[in-house]
Amino acid sequence: MKRFTVSLKFKLLAVLLIISMAPLIISTIFLTMKYDNALKDSTVKIQFTTASSQTEIMDRWLNTKIITMQEALKQNKMIFESGDINRILPILKMLKATDADNISFSFTDTKGMAYGSDGVNTDLSYMLDTYKQQKDLQISDVIQDPQLNLIIITVPVLDGQGGFKGVISSYLNVNVLLKSIGYIQLGKTGYAYLLSSNGTVLAHNKQQLIGKSFEDYASSDMKQKFKNTMLKEKTGTIQYKETDNTMMLASFGTVSQTGWRVVVTGATSEILTSADKAKNIAYLVILLTSIAVGLISLFASRFLLKPVLTITELMQKVASGDLSNRLIIHSQDEIGNLSRNINQMLDSFSLMIRKLKDSVRLTAEASDRLNLISEESVQTSKEITTSVVSVTKGSEDQYSNSQMSAKAMEEIAEAIQQIADSSSTIWSNAKHVTET
Template sequence: MKTKFSFKKFNTTSLRFKLAVILLLVALLPMLCTTIFYSAYFDNMMTQEIQEKENNLAEANATTVDYFVNKKIELTQEIIKQHPEFRNGDVEQIKKTMKAFAEVDSEVEYFAYINKDGISVNAEGVLTNVTDRDYFIQSRDTKKPFISDLLINKKNGKHIIVAAVPILDENQNYIGGVNCVLNPDILSQLTKGIKVGQTGYGYLISANGMILTHPEPDRIGKTLDEAFTPELAKVFKDNVIAKESGTFTFTALDGSEKIGSFKTIPNLGWRLVIVVPAEEVFEQLTTSMQLAITLIVVVAILAIIMAIFVARRAIKPILQVSGAIKTLANGDLTPRLQINSKDEIGQLSHDLNATLDSLSAIIEQARQVSEQVAASSEQLTATSAESVQASNQISRSIQEIVGGTENQLQASEQTSRVMDEMAIGIQRVAESSSSVSEACLSSMDEVQLGNQRIADAISQMKKIKNSVGSSAKDVQMLEEYSQKIGQIVSVITEISNQTQLLSLNASIEAARAGEHGKGFAVVGNEVKKLAEESKNSAANITELITEIQGMIVKAVTAMNEGVVDVEKGAELLDDTGKVFHTISNTFQQITEQIQEVSAASQQMSASTEEVSATMTDIVNVSQAAYDRSQGILTGAQQQLAAMEEISSSTNNLSKLAQELQEELAKFKIANRS
C-alpha cells in the first residue's frame, strides 16, 4: 500500500523536522532538477545522433543496393542492344548468348528469354509459361524494367530475384523480354556489412512487405505477418511500408526495446531497415545517470547532517519560549525569560515577559472583582427566592379562577349548541309540514281529477256498451240477410240447371229438324252458354256467401264477448270511482291536520330562535370573561417565569463567581508567591 504525502501530517511534525526538510529540499532540488534536465537533454541528443547515424547508414546502403540492381538491369539492356537476335527472335542464338554472359557473371544465376506470348526459355532450352507471373505482366504493361519480390526456383528450391527487362521494337511495342535472375545471397552480403553499435544490423523488405534479406535466415522469403507477431507486423506496416523513410521504436520478439530506421530504394521500392538495441543507444546515458544518483545521495547525506545542526541551533531559543508558555499554561506566571539576543527570538522573549506582567495584574484585579460579585449575587439570590414564592401563590389563585370561568364557558357553549340544533330541527319540522300540506293539497286536486276521469270513463263505457249491442243486432240482421241471399242463389242455380237442360233438348230437336233447325240450334247454344255462366256465377256467389256467413258468425261471437267485457269494465270503473271518492275525503282530513301541525311548528321555531339568541349572548359574555382571566393568568405566569429566570440567573452568577475565584486561585502571581 502506497503512503501518500499529507500536508496535515507535515503540519503536526516538529519545527526542527520541518526546518531540516526545508534545508534538505533547498540543497537537493536544484541538483535534482539539473540532473533531470541534463538527462532529458542527453537522451534527446543521443537519440537524434543515433537516428541520424542510422538514417545516413540506411541511405548509403540503399544507394549501394540500388546501384547493384541497376547495374544488372543496365547490363541486360546492353546485351539486348548489342545482340540483334533478341529482337529477331533467334532462339538458338539467344541461348548461346545468355549462356556465355551467365558464365562470366557470378552474380547472375542465369538469363531467360521471353517471347511476346509469355513463353520463357533459358540457356538449356527449358520452356516455361510465365504469362501469370507478376514480373512479366508489369514489364509488358509498363514497358519498363521490373524487379520481382523474392521467388523460389522450382528446379533447386532456392530463393531468386528476377529483373525483367522488356524488348521493344522501333515503335516501342513490346516484342519480348529478358529475365536476369539474381541470387539474393549477394544482397545478403551487402546488408551483412551494415554495423551499428555492437549488435545493430540491417535487412531488406520489399514494397509488398516480404523480407528479402535478414540476419536470421528462417525469416527470408516470409511476409511481415508470417515472420512477426500481429502487433509487431502492424508497427512495421504503419511505418516501414506506409512511409518512404523515417525512424521508429518497437518491442522485438525477445521483448527488448529497439530503435529502427528505414530508407526506400528509389527505383526498386524496397525498404532498407537498420535496427539497433535501445540499451546500446542509452548505455552511456545510463552510466551518467548512475553517477548523478550517487552524487545526489552523497549530497543528501551531507545536507541532512547540516540541516540537523542548523535546526538544533535555531530551535534552542524557541524551545525556551515554548517551555515558558507551558509553565504559563499550568497557571504559573512567575518565571521570566533571559534575553541574550536582539533578533526575532529575543524580541519574542521580551514580548512574552511583558505579557506575563500584564496577565498577573489582570488576574489580581479579577480576584477582587469576583469576591464582590459573589457577595452581591448571594443577596440577590435570597431576594429573588422570596419573589418567586409570592408569584407562585398569585399564579395558583388565578389558575383556579380561570378554571371556573372555563367550565362556565364550556357549559354555556354546550347549551347554545343544543338550542341551535333544536331550532334547526323545529325549523325542518315546520318546513316538512308545509311541504306535506302542499303535497296533500296537490294530491287532493289529482284525486278529484281522477274521480272526474273515472266518472267520464263510466259514461263512455255505457255508450260503448250501447254501441256494441246495436252493432251485434246489426250483425245478426246481416247474418239473416246473407241466409236469404243464399236461398236466392240456390234458386238461381236451379234455374240455370233447368235452362241448360232445355238448351240441350233444343239442340237435339234442331239436329233432328236438319237445315231448318240451324237457327234454333244457334239460339240453343247461346242459351246453353248463358246457363253455364249463370251456374258459374251462382257457384262463386255461393262460395262468397259461405265465407261471409263464417265471418259474420265470428263477428257475432266477438260482439257478444265484447258486450260481456264492456259490462265488466263498467262495473270495475264504478267500484274505482267509489274508492277515489273515499280517498278524496281522507286527503281532505289529513290536509287540515297537517296545516294545524305546520302552524304550531312555525310558532315553536320562532320561540326557539329567541332562546338560541339569548344563549349566544351568554356564551359571548362567558368567553370575554374567560379571555380576561386567561390574560391575567398569562401575565402571572410570565411574571413567575421571569422571577424564576432571575432566581436561576442569580444562582448561576453565584456559581460562576465561585468558579471564577477557584480558577483565579490556580494562577501563581509574583506578588503572592
C-alpha cells in the first residue's frame, strides 16, 4: 500500500481527481447553501405573501363596511343628528338589506338607548360615557360565540361643534373571514391564524386556543419573539421554538383597520426538506461524478504513464546489466525527447563498454606476455642464485684457506721473533765477551 501511495501513478491520479473534483465539490456546496437560502427566502416570501394577501382581504372587507356606514352618515347627517328614530330606522334597515354579512345596524341616542334595524331595542346607558369620548370610528375585537363570531363597528355622530349626537353601530358576522384563515395550509405543517392587537387568538385551526392569549400556551422563546417583534412591528418574519422544541418559521402582516396580526407559520424542518433532497441529489451526483472521474483519471494516468513505465522497465534491465534493448519512440513531445536521449545514452554506454572490453583484452594479452617474461626472469634468477651459491662456497673455502695461511704466517712470525730474540742475546753475549 505504501509503495502504491508513493508511486507516480497514484500521485497523478490524485492530482487529476483534485483538479476535476475540487471545483465540482466547492460549486456544489456553494450552490446547495445558496439553494438553502433561496428556498428559505422563497418560503418566507410565500408566507409573507399569504399573510399580506389575507390582511388586504380583511382590510378591503372592513373598508367596504366602513365606507358604507360613513357614506350613509354623510348622506343623512341631519337625520342622524336629529336623533329622530322614526326617520333613522328606515335608513338602518336599508343598510341591512344591502349587506349580507350584517346581523344588525343600530343607532344609540344621547340617552344610551339603542334601536336596532331588527326591531330589538337595548339599553346601553352603561356605555354612554364611552361613546361620548369616542371621536372616530372603532372596531371591536372578535366577539366569540359557539354559533357566531362577530365584530362591532361604531361610528360616532357629531354635530358641527363636535358635540355627541349618538352612535351608529354595525354588527358583522366574521365567520367567513375567520374560516378563510383556517383554510390556509402550506405543506403538511404550515397553517395560518389570527391574533388581536394584544395577542388574543381570534382564529386558529386548534379550536381550544381561540379566545386565549398566546402567552397561555407559548414557549418562552415564542413569547419573547412575539412580544418584541410581532406585536410591535407591522410586518416581518420570525423564527422561534415551540414547547416541543420544534423550530417554526412565521411571517405576519397587520390588518391596518384593527391591528390584528395574520400569522402564517410552518415547521422549519419541512421548509428545508426540499433543500435536504437537493443536497442528497447533489451528493449522489458528486459520488457518481467522482467514480466516473476516477475511472477516467485511472485510464488517463495509465495512458500518460505508459511511456514512463516503459522507461522504468528498460532502466531496470539496464540496472541488471542488459544494454541490448532500446525504446521505441512514438511521439515528438518531452517523453519522446527523453526516450531519444535515453537511447543515445545507452548507445554511448554500449560503445564505452566495447572499448573497455578491448582495453581489457589488450591488457590481458600484455599481462600474459609479462607473465612469460617473469617466468624467464625467475629461471634466470634461479641460475644466478645457483652461481652465487657456488661462488659463495668457493669464497668460504678461500676464506678458510686464508685463515690457515694466516695462522701459519703467525707461527712463522713467532719463530722469526724467537730467532731474532736469540740473535739479540747472542749478539749481546758476543759483545760482552769482546769487551772483556
